[in-house]
Amino acid sequence: MTLLTGWGRTAPTRATLARPRTAEEAAALVAKAGRRGVVARGLGRAYGDAAQNAGGLVLDCTALQPSWSLSATGLVTASAGVSLHDLMTALVPRGWFVPVTPGTRYVTVGGAVAADVHGKNHHVDSSFGAHLRSLRLLTADGGVRTLEPGDDLFWATVGGMGLTGVVVEATFQCVPIESAWMRVDVERTRDLDQTLETMAATDDGHRYTVAWIDLLARGGRMGRGVLTRGDHAAPGDLPARARGNPLAFAPRPSARPPPRWA
Incomplete structure (x- = not known):
């Protein structure tokens, strides 16, 4: 078993950690789960024990077929294991920004949905769920359901901390930007x-x-x-050295990346 904690590093517990690569692999693991059930885990940035399941099964969803697509109107469909950092790296040079960024960009799309994360723009743009258009959810019966805001299960899942199933994909609206600044x-x-x-x-x-x-x-x-x-910022707000390529995005890595404790 693997020792797991949250980002706050409190209350460590041991669980069986599996890394499914597809929704089908995840469904097979869910079907074999014991009495302790299954909890999905992303990049482990929840401060508490939301992604822990002592004595049970934890699905590390970061390997779930990492993929994403972008429409001309800024609608993004991404697999649950894709991090907001990776999305921002791809989207910002194309003139789009994720609708909500929590205190760290090292969270997965699935985790952002399950926790319904908020950011510093909450007073204007609300939380992540407000920008969701649909999601795909693996439920306990092994089926994968496509949910939209009109479905009760959709809103039970958004902010549901993984208790309704495993988010495998989400579609959400991004924000247009003119620069990376x-x-x-x-x-x-x-x-x-x-x-x-x-x-x-x-x-x-x-x-x-x-x-x-x-x-x-x-x-x-x-x-x-x-x-x-x-x-x-608009291009006109930028220093002269940045105006030639206002959407260039190269965030500086921290000297010591935060550990995953997974």
Whole structure:
């Protein structure tokens, strides 16, 4: 058995870890599952134990036939094991951006659906499920169902943390962009009241907003923070060196990539 944790590295448990390459292989594994059942796992970025199944079976879905397609209108169909990082690397140079990006781009499409992830644009664009047009779900009976927003099982699956089955594919609408750059401004606030007032006054004017609050500050400085706000930049906003190829996308890798603990 394999020792697994969430990204928070708490409550490690052991489970049988299988890596199906197709929906058919996943269905065969589901059919053989014991009394502990099956849990799907992506890149392991849930902080808690959502992708753990002590003593049972865990399906590592990152090997599920990695594939994606893009329509002229920005509709993407991707297999559940594709990461948002890989999608962004392919989509941004084509003028499209994923509709919702959580705190890390190293999550899978299936995980984004199962957790209904939100990002810094939640106040404008809602969570990932709001942009889904359809999904394919492997259920406990071994069948693969195509679900749309009019289906009850669709909304039970979006944010359902994998309890309705294994997401094998999803189709969602992406956002058009003119460049790979962001226009960002940063503002400091002196206390909690000003932090909340500034957020309320400025959030609607930006697509992406986030506030960091200093939890160590005391007295009159309690709740002081730093607000960061951003929007997709137009070519005219870019420095001269970037205007020749505004959609060039080459994110810098972190010095130490976060481990998968899988």
